[in-house]
Amino acid sequence: MGGWAIAVHGGAGVDPNLPKDRQEQATRLLTRCLQIGISALRSSLPAIDVVELVVRELETDPFFNSGRGSALTEKGTVEMEASIMDGADRRCGAVSGVTTVKNPVSLARLVMDKSPHSYLAFSGAEEFAKQMGVEMVENDYFITSDNVGMLKLAKEANSILFDYRIPLESCGAAAVENPPLHMNGLPISVYAPETVGCVVVDSQGHCAAATSTGGLMNKMVGRIGDSPLIGSGTYACDICAVSCTGEGEAIIRGTLARDVAAVMEYKGLDLQEAVDFVIGKRLDKGKAGLIAVSSKGEVTCRFNSVGMFRACAAEDGYMEVGIW
Template structure:
């Protein structure tokens, strides 16, 4: 055993001109979440409990795109999704289309532990939440003033907005004025970034777990489901590793990105970082994404092909890093 390790992310694809204050806010939140996870690991909490704890914290803070602060659909509502996976027996739970559940990741865990299913969505997931007595709130709780403004920008530009922070000369704010090489599922989009959140952990016993949570894309179609709740795409954990992805959901789904990291470790015998590098290079095609991962021998790693990824990681031997850029 190589001891415990933890990694956390707040999304891949970051505007190079992101204001310094916003960068510092993000780093502070990531650092806080890392310390929360480290403290839990030092208290011998199992990996599955630690990933839930950390992602709940990220869902509660409006800075990133999950829980409170989630991106808005074309109808101006929040539809959240999340998944969690426990590596040792590959148990998993996932939820989509949540509109009132305060902490989607915790409902995903209840799906895993208290239902006969792996995945519940929309009305069925909301009904299950009420049966389980989890905390629910009005949809307005999740909506921030900033995101209301961003949705209007996306509507003015007639686009799905991937990153509301990236200025572009060709996006004048009127439909038909976008000239962008970026595409999603073969269709042009104007701007890039996803601020999904996630956490991966290996505990001192070598148990791996992963959790991912998001509000999805700004101005997404109602009913759109991304990679975050899809086991093997946005989230995966097994006996040897755990992975949480972020970025262009449609590309992550096509590449079954999270499972692919585990697969090349299992079948090619690659170590964790080599597996991450291989998958980011070979499995994304034209897509943009990033991921964090841990292995059962206490290693931690990450990779991305975007300008940056909000991330933090730490290991039992004292290593700790919080960063945004390469």
């Protein structure tokens, strides 16, 4: 094995009723982002630059839950979070509670490269963004009419809402009538395990990962999920890179991303074995998925939810784009 490899995800926990046109829209976006990454890798861009480039593209398109199109808090606002990690030297950067930064993943990169810290949040992250001169927009830029409607439904159902890509008219009753599930011990009608992410190994064998999200529809203000937490939602080292998506609370409890690397390091498992072990043994009844690459050029996607929006490719010609 060897050579470059890349994987992209747009979230786990897909609603089985997702309309055909939305499925096709998702597949087109995933394919476009995958091609952007492949072109960058063929141009010898380092892994860390490629993951930032691809996640920026996902944040800019409103289809998935990150950047523009982010899920709304209980107050109807957007609080975004993102992280990035360079496996070559295990440097990392993360941000939470970002409300006006157009591309949170690039702010996370600046935290890594231009600050003495690894993680900045809320007003501190916003202040740092202004100092760095990144592109800022009004909070309204991130809010879509679909998500405003979904927040209303979530409030009526007194729940955290599942899949905001389902047309509003087809999910009102379902949101209220479904039997309660549980997240972190709390009953909820429906759940929104949505995130975007990218993992890359370049032709030098260097691994990198980046993850970005708007979090949960109708989440409490101030809630932080797994995506910006290094070792939970995102991790990269000299042997692999991982980006997770799904029930954030379960991913946090399982330190999912770091565990993939740990069982490779300490048990000597290969990438697929490590990912299978972690999804099977570390999820604590949660629903989630992850994408991963190894320094040997391996790439894999695995999930225990109904589906996960994903696309991956390797230098040897392997390519897959899938939802279910």
